Amino acid sequence: MNTVDINKRTWGVAEGTPKVVGYLKEWIKLRFGDRINWEDGPVMTQSCLYSMTPDKDYIIDFLGGEFNEDVVVDCGFSGHGFKMAPVVGWMLVELAIGGAAAAVQRDEEFKHFKVGRFEGNPGGNVKTF
Structure with a gap:
């Protein structure tokens, strides 16, 4: 990359x-x-430009920082995210409307896309083929 x-x-x-x-x-x-x-x-x-995360997976999470849980972001779709629009839209709605409670409730489903996955692990999600 x-x-x-x-x-x-x-x-x-x-x-x-x-x-x-x-x-x-x-x-x-x-x-x-x-x-x-x-x-x-x-x-x-x-x-x-191609927008891509190191592990080629999306980021769908709260922005954090000074905005904390008031802003939900999605990025890193690198030109192929359009095919995921229905499920990504659903995830964004869950986070935007449900806030932190939805994130905790759906933690297992959403953890793969959290921006925090790179903390201490610059490669992100492990791939095995």
């Missing part, structure tokens, strides 16, 4: 982008025929 200094990163087109755009163009042409004009290419391309 690479760590990026946000102040030093480039925002240019990533290597391989023209190839990917070519594949996308073929896919669109197959599905939409001549209804899409790609002669001028895409309107724009934008590079992005």
Whole structure:
């Protein structure tokens, strides 16, 4: 995993982008025929950052610190979290509405996603395959 200094990163087109755009163009042409004009290419391309925790698992927890249990956060979805939206939404509602009581009640279900899992263990959740 690479760590990026946000102040030093480039925002240019990533290597391989023209190839990917070519594949996308073929896919669109197959599905939409001549209804899409790609002669001028895409309107724009934008590079992005991948947000990922060291163990590649999400963070769903109270923010803590000065906000204590008033703010619930979810992050580290690295582009694939959309498929988890229903269950993550449920978890966020449980924490936001139920507060600390819900967190304690659901501790076994939620412990895998707590930000505290990195304290004394920078790798986070152990993976065995």
